[in-house]
Amino acid sequence: MTVTVRVRAERIPGERRVAATPESLKKLLSAGVAVQVERDAGMGASIADAAFEAVGATLVEPGSAMAADVLFHVRPLTVEETSALPAGTITVGTMDPFRGIDAVRAAQDGGVTTFALDLLPRISRAQSMDVLTSQSLIAGYRLVTLAADAFGRMFGMTMTAAGTLAPARVLVLGAGVAGLQAIATAKRLGGVVSANDIRAASADEVRSVGGTFIDLDLGTADAGGGYAAELAEDRVARQQELLATHVAASDILITTAAVPGRAAPRLVTAAMVRRMKPGSVLVDLAAETGGNIEGSVAGEHQRIAVDGGEVTLIGACDITSDLAPDASKLLAMNYANFLLPMLHEGNLVLDFDDELVGGSAVTHAGAVRNDRVREALEVPA
CATH class of the missing domain: 3.40.50.720 (NAD(P)-binding Rossmann-like Domain)
Structure with a gap:
């Protein structure tokens, strides 16, 4: 039949x-x-x-x-x-x-x-069937192009007779497939890219695509299958504290962290956002599952007041459908x-x-x- x-x-x-x-x-x-x-x-x-x-x-x-x-x-x-x-x-x-x-x-x-x-179990035999990987590749690329559209400046350093344009400082939090693709894309555009993840393998993976790994000395937390485990409350607070200076120094912040079956981990608080430079852009891939960034709303571009101006917070929604x-x-x-x-x-x-x-x-x-x-x-x- x-x-x-x-x-x-x-x-x-x-x-x-x-x-x-x-x-x-x-x-x-x-x-x-x-x-x-x-x-x-x-x-x-x-x-x-x-x-x-x-x-x-x-x-x-x-x-x-x-x-x-x-x-x-x-x-x-x-x-x-x-x-x-x-x-x-x-x-x-x-x-x-x-x-x-x-x-x-x-x-x-x-x-x-x-x-x-x-x-689907994330084993070698499943690679050709892995929808999470294939769609995360698309999402990681799109996150950077969304940020670039909203940034209002060039990503790469440019030296001219009229002066030098500094490169954009890009911070990626979460270095799974989407995060690694975001790092690689931002690097190709000329950004200076750093990243953090709590999985044991993430440092080498970040470096392999041209990023600088930020070691927060928090230890690692792996849930298997390439995913991060959920952190205890005290480690979450410590993570936010250690990330604060890196967030404040960035021009572009992209977050992609996820824990299977759970709400997205909160990596960036509203107070951390308010310390960012005017003109900075934040893009939260996890907005549909609770948000890595406090206040992000799926499908919304928000203007948030900071000292001296505003930053743009983009809550990602259906971004794979954009491509x-x-x-x-x-x-x-x-x-x-x-x-x-x-x-x-x-x-x-x-x-x-x-x-x-x-x-x-x-x-x-x-x-x-x-x-x-x-x-x-x-x-x-």
Whole structure:
């Protein structure tokens, strides 16, 4: 029996990405998969419906009855959207299950199998499927271009007969994939870039992309999988105290710190912001999950009074959608590369003993399979 995949047109305003491209669909179609694409699904990523049809996909109306085995989606599905899926449907996409527990319950109750690519184990075999990495690369680049647009000055040093323009001093807090890409981008623009992170590997990683690592002598805190662990309150206070002088000296501050399943760690207080130089720019990638910078609001550009003028605080929102064609190209291959190993002689085989399949599965056959999500739901194994 032919496996059918449906590609969803995203409903959330501002979300322009799509979970498939004609190139990624060629891989699925060559493996014998039938593909349905909802009309206008690729519009925000500059992909016309005709381009999907040209490779062999069938167009279907958004919101029409689900007549496919697998649903590809970019943003987490709502409770209502999950409840409308037929039992046995398999969904592949991001879920953010710890903030979307009700949707997890809906999938459990409805017998829907859900794979959260944002929970995919970060092992070498998963690199081609890792949506967090591919989208963080896009986000890190976009953070710097947002800052550059708002800065009002050049990044690099320029020496002329009329005088010398000093380079921008850029501080990046959080040196995961997004942070490292931000460091590399700011460095290419000519900025003098320094960075801090509490993970053990971060010092070498920062230096590898041209940044100067700031050692706060706080020790390290690793949660595994390339993530930082949450700090105790006394260490948070000490971290803020030690960062204050570095924040005040920077022209551009970019924050990217995150702790999986938790609110974003608060790295910069309002008092620290008020000590910054007039004209400085702050961009907070974590604004949608609580903010690394006190007062940041997702989607808002704020002017904050400081001694002698103002600084600009930008709360990032949907920034990967700002570069939807490139973000979708990477995302689409992540999805295709995740599904293809499950196809065996035209059938979809879910081997939950496989680390990638079992590690990313949230619900299946009325049960919650992920240990951490089970704990959040307070349901037994």
